[in-house]
Amino acid sequence: xxxxYPGPPRGFGINDMWEGKVYFGFGAxxxxxxxxxxxxxxxxxxxFEQLPDCPCxxxxxxxxxxxxxxxxxxxxxxxxxxxxxxxxxxxxxDIESQIWTQLTDFPDAARHHPYQxxxxxYVYAGFGHGSGFISNxxxxxxxxxxxxxxxxxxxxxxxxxxxxxxxxxxGYVISGQGGDHNSMDEGExxxxxxx
Numbered sequence: 001x002x003x004x005y006p007g008p009p010r011g012f013g014i015n016d017m018w019e020g021k022v023y024f025g026f027g028a029x030x031x032x033x034x035x036x037x038x039x040x041x042x043x044x045x046x047x048f049e050q051l052p053d054c055p056c057x058x059x060x061x062x063x064x065x066x067x068x069x070x071x072x073x074x075x076x077x078x079x080x081x082x083x084x085x086x087x088x089x090x091x092x093x094d095i096e097s098q099i100w101t102q103l104t105d106f107p108d109a110a111r112h113h114p115y116q117x118x119x120x121x122y123v124y125a126g127f128g129h130g131s132g133f134i135s136n137x138x139x140x141x142x143x144x145x146x147x148x149x150x151x152x153x154x155x156x157x158x159x160x161x162x163x164x165x166x167x168x169x170x171g172y173v174i175s176g177q178g179g180d181h182n183s184m185d186e187g188e189x190x191x192x193x194x195x
Contacts (some may be wrong), residue, residue: 075106138153
């Protein structure tokens with residue numbers, strides 16, 4: 001067992017890894033407080049460090065993915081008095097300069113629990129759950145131009161709250177809850193070929 005994490009307890013947070021360190025944050029507390037904090041954990045030193053908060057609404061289960069020394073974070077939900085429900089804003093955190101920048105919003109309906117991964121020159125995000133829908137639509141974000149583009153839909157039911165990763169230039173998504181927001185009858189494993 002390692003030292004406890006020193007920040008506030010939470011559920012529905014999110015993380016990604018970059019250059020051997022784990023970056024994580026956001027989520028919701030049992031009190032209903034939504035968090036906008038960011039932390040890094042270094043396994044080499046077993047040390048946690050708090051980084052600058054996002055100057056955005058706190059949120060649960062957003063997209064959160066790292067590409068080329070920047071964290072891209074957006075969407076998610078905040079059903080507290082100040083948050084307004086599902087979200088579609090999009091932010092970048094520069095790991096070197098420790099500066100947050102607001103970018104072009106996700107181009108479709110606000111949502112939470114999307115799927116996301118990154119490789120090559122793009123961040124990929126989509127699916128998720130919004131007001132009255134569960135999506136199978138898929139998008140990519142191009143950081144140098146701050147531009148979104150819609151890609152091919154997943155040829156299956158929409159889904160929310162599954163797992164995802166990228167490996168050797170392809171993306172993979174696993175299971176989740178299906179179009180009725182319940183567990184799918186069978187787990188599904190899909191590969192996305194960007195080329």
